[in-house]
Amino acid sequence: MKTIIEPFKIKSVEPIKFTTRKEREKILKEAGYNPFMIHAEDVLIDLLTDSGTSAMSAKQWSGIMNGDESYAGSRSFFRFEKTVKKITGHKFIIPTHQGRASEKILFSIIGGKGKYIPNNTHFDTTRANIEFTGAEAVDFLNEIGKHPEQRADFKGNMDVDALEAFIKKTGKENIPLIMITITNNSGGGQPVSMQNIKDVRAVCDKYKIPLFLDACRFAENAYFIKTREKGYQDKSILEIVQEIFSYADGATMSAKKDALVNIGGFLSVNDENLATKCRNLLIVTEGFPTYGGLAGRDLEAIAQGLEEILDENYLHYRIRSTEYLGEKMINAGIPIIEPPGGHAIYIDAKRFLPHIPPYEYPGQSIVCEIYLEGGVRAVEIGSVMFGKYDKETGKLIPPPMELVRLAIPRRVYTQSHIDYVAEVLIETYNNRKNLKGCKIVYEAPMLRHFTAQFEPIK
Numbered sequence: 001m002k003t004i005i006e007p008f009k010i011k012s013v014e015p016i017k018f019t020t021r022k023e024r025e026k027i028l029k030e031a032g033y034n035p036f037m038i039h040a041e042d043v044l045i046d047l048l049t050d051s052g053t054s055a056m057s058a059k060q061w062s063g064i065m066n067g068d069e070s071y072a073g074s075r076s077f078f079r080f081e082k083t084v085k086k087i088t089g090h091k092f093i094i095p096t097h098q099g100r101a102s103e104k105i106l107f108s109i110i111g112g113k114g115k116y117i118p119n120n121t122h123f124d125t126t127r128a129n130i131e132f133t134g135a136e137a138v139d140f141l142n143e144i145g146k147h148p149e150q151r152a153d154f155k156g157n158m159d160v161d162a163l164e165a166f167i168k169k170t171g172k173e174n175i176p177l178i179m180i181t182i183t184n185n186s187g188g189g190q191p192v193s194m195q196n197i198k199d200v201r202a203v204c205d206k207y208k209i210p211l212f213l214d215a216c217r218f219a220e221n222a223y224f225i226k227t228r229e230k231g232y233q234d235k236s237i238l239e240i241v242q243e244i245f246s247y248a249d250g251a252t253m254s255a256k257k258d259a260l261v262n263i264g265g266f267l268s269v270n271d272e273n274l275a276t277k278c279r280n281l282l283i284v285t286e287g288f289p290t291y292g293g294l295a296g297r298d299l300e301a302i303a304q305g306l307e308e309i310l311d312e313n314y315l316h317y318r319i320r321s322t323e324y325l326g327e328k329m330i331n332a333g334i335p336i337i338e339p340p341g342g343h344a345i346y347i348d349a350k351r352f353l354p355h356i357p358p359y360e361y362p363g364q365s366i367v368c369e370i371y372l373e374g375g376v377r378a379v380e381i382g383s384v385m386f387g388k389y390d391k392e393t394g395k396l397i398p399p400p401m402e403l404v405r406l407a408i409p410r411r412v413y414t415q416s417h418i419d420y421v422a423e424v425l426i427e428t429y430n431n432r433k434n435l436k437g438c439k440i441v442y443e444a445p446m447l448r449h450f451t452a453q454f455e456p457i458k
């Protein structure tokens with residue numbers, strides 16, 4: 001088989017800045033050993049997130065010039081609405097400025113104290129928006145999804161039996177909707193199978209509870225279904241996507257992922273009554289229903305991006321480039337969540353640095369070292385991000401996993417960039433015995449990972 005190449009050529013380039021290790025030592029120290037505080041200009045390869053970091057196509061950029069900026073009834077809105085309807089089949093399409101705005105609107109209406117929202121795994125903004133209303137966000141991930149070292153095709157699947165037991169115990173009247181996140185971002189970017197979506201739908205029908213998708217990476221999930229699930233090999237990505245959405249009553253979407261744009265989102269619903277309530281809230285918080293917090297040009301770029309994301313050659317390259325980085329790491333013995341997910345590689349920091357305990361933040365140590373080694377930026381997803389303190393003893397209660405996420409921006413880096421990232425990681429892994437832990441010297445009361453300051457332990 002021939003090399004899977006980038007399915008595009010490059011028309012516009014953006015230089016990246018090279019620094020020396022000595023310069024990076026100074027930069028990292030000034031950033032309090034927290035890569036979130038490093039200026040993006042001082043990063044060579046930025047794998048902090050795949051959100052809003054995509055490269056737009058020539059057609060998207062021409063859409064930007066072609067955007068209709070009318071306040072009401074803009075032509076760009078109707079193009080956007082038509083495209084989203086083609087993909088989702090949902091009746092009412094509400095534009096928002098990003099995914100969490102859709103979540104805020106939806107859960108403000110259907111959430112509240114005494115309510116429960118099940119999901120395979122809630123993304124952090126989804127959980128926060130649910131809990132902000134007083135409702136509870138509950139996760140029902142399949143057992144295999146909780147084991148980083150075990151390979152399976154659909155590690156994002158919902159545990160349907162546990163879900164049904166929960167409905168029986170809690171009462172369907174306290175569950176305003178059930179959600180499925182495709183792909184499961186917080187669980188390693190792992191896909192959900194069509195069969196699992198159908199099985200959850202059957203439970204929803206039995207108890208008359210609506211099903212919503214957190215659809216940020218719907219096309220990447222569809223590609224996994226096409227290549228891994230029996231019966232889908234000969235279907236087009238569009239057909240698979242349409243089938244996925246056909247089982248749902250609505251969806252929240254961050255266009256910063258699989259719509260290949262830098263800002264945007266939407267909420268889609270079938271229930272007219274709910275749509276009216278959502279639009280009323282949208283007018284107060286986001287904007288008029290035909291722009292919802294976005295410029296007309298943004299709607300144009302989203303519509304174009306949603307068409308491009310369905311291209312199988314693009315998805316083939318996309319999923320392969322993530323897997324390619326994963327394979328290089330596995331071959332070098334670096335412990336990662338297997339198999340590689342759609343949008344990111346997750347390093348298992350506990351196995352990478354067994355000599356550094358969770359309260360000395362092994363993930364943070366890796367994140368700092370790969371910056372020093374090669375100017376690569378990644379993010380810790382472990383005790384820094386999710387650790388809590390015991391109220392009585394003040395001791396850290398670590399989360400189940402200590403991970404480092406390398407998220408791959410869409411259409412931004414080439415294979416040689418990825419080869420370089422693998423070299424930096426392998427070098428860091430070979431030097432792992434010399435890595436030291438770190439301690440926190442400043443932290444904010446909430447979401448501390450963004451602004452915390454660290455010091456290496458000598």
Ligand SMILES: *Cc1c(COP(=O)(O)O)cnc(C)c1O
Nearest residue numbers: 098099100123125185216254256
């Ligand atoms: C990014 C993301 C969101 C939130 O979207 P924003 O555009 O960042 O507000 C919600 N769910 C999942 C699974 C995501 O990846």
